[in-house]
Amino acid sequence: MSIFGSITTSPLISSKFQFRSRVVVAGSYQRYLRNTILRHCASVSTMLDSSSSADLPDFEVFEGEPELPLYTRRPSAGCSTVLVGRQQRKFRYSVEKSLAGPGITLTVYGDSKISNELPSFMAGDRVAGVVQISVNNGEDIRAVHISLRGRVLTGRTSDAVCTFLDLQETLWTEGSGSLEANVHSTNESDYIWPYSLVLPKDVAISQVDGEKEQVFPLPHTFTEPGVPARVQYELEVFLKQTKWKRNRRIATEIGCFQSNPNRIRSGYIPSTSSFQCAEADGVTRWKALDFDLTGIISQFHSRTVHFFCTLSLKDPLCYTRGSYIPLLLKIRSQDKQALELISSPDAAIVQLNRRINYKDVQMCGGKSSRWSSVVETVGAVTWKSHEGTLLEEPVLAEYSSTIIGKVKLKRDLAPSSVIANMAIEYFISVHPFSSPSFQPKDNKSGSLLSQMVQITTDLSSLSEYE
Structure with missing residues (x-):
């Protein structure tokens, strides 16, 4: 099911890119991944022109304070950077409820300083938001999961995909308690779960089976026309239903930016x-x-x-x-x-x-x-x-x-x-x-x-x- 949508622009960024946010059912993941051609923002200090694309789920962008409370920094040396004292921008992606299954709404709070058409984050930030499920029958739901994956794609086949980041969080399963504990405060047919996934600053990858892992800084989002290789980050909600119902997914790309510890700026013309x-x-x-x-x-x-x-x-x-x-x-x-x-x-x-x-x-x-x-x-x-x-x-x-x-x-x-x-x-x-x-x-x-x-x-x- 495809629903058209568009997103507003911010006056903070000026380069152009396109992206797709997809809703798929079980078994179609590889198909839509192969057909995706992305153009991502490579700059946080230029302005991106608005672009729209067909075959997108409905989504909205909101400026202002999020519905969730702000997180506080944990007092540990290796803790992540969270959006404390920084303005957040709300992105919402949804697929409507139908006979095929429940409706799903994915809300993401990006850093407004670097987010335009995509919710964007720095390495070390928390990716946080809310998942809302609108059901016909709550008994059909078996589990709700959310994942954040980072991939290097160097071709069109599955062999050309290297996953360097795979963060997962189980929001609810049958064994974790009653579904009613997560019912929406204003709509009894809706259920809601907050989520929080931490982007690491480094990732460890074993390039060859059996060899020692190598550590790499979390790479910057990268997609450019004419270059087959790209770096992509995808946030996905997976809804598992009974065996008589097809599982449902909703996914969107997010932007990831490297944090530069070196504050030296070149701007001096010598004599x-x-x-x-x-x-x-x-x-x-x-x-x-x-x-x-x-x-x-x-x-x-x-x-x-x-x-x-x-x-x-x-x-x-x-x-x-x-x-x-x-x-x-x-x-x-x-x-x-x-x-x-x-x-x-x-x-x-x-x-x-x-x-x-x-x-x-x-x-x-x-x-x-x-x-x-x-x-x-x-x-x-x-x-x-x-x-x-x-x-x-x-x-x-x-x-x-x-x-x-x-x-x-x-x-x-x-x-x-x-x-x-x-x-x-x-x-x-x-x-x-x-x-x-x-x-x-x-x-x-x-x-x-x-x-x-x-x-x-x-x-x-x-x-x-x-």
């Missing part, structure tokens, strides 16, 4: 003097990466020229989405004319590349070693200034030129992540310089230099996390 001071006083603020470039200059007269280059990135190599990566490129050569040509901001090509590695079938089974990669450019340097100086060497004079720039990081970039059979990695790459009068000697199309960097999420400006 050459500050760079030199950092070298002089011994303070490590930059990571220097050296590479050489050899080519033929055709201007005035053809000749082979050698360049000695240093790319400096602000250290540590960890940058926040929505900010930028400051960098300096210093080029040295004994040929002044060649240096002037090659040190033009239009000639130096520095890019931010993303590589997504994924295994075609379930890594947890350890039956396949086939890996695939999707590599794309997600940012390019913008050079801000240029200056040249003459350096005196004991034997010969050497000229140098330094250009300063930055790589803007989009707010909707998926953060760096590694989980079981999928990895999202970012690299700063320097490519052969482009100039009409210069031809690289090796004429290589690959990069001259590649340095891995970490892209993270920082929500400190949006909400207070302990």
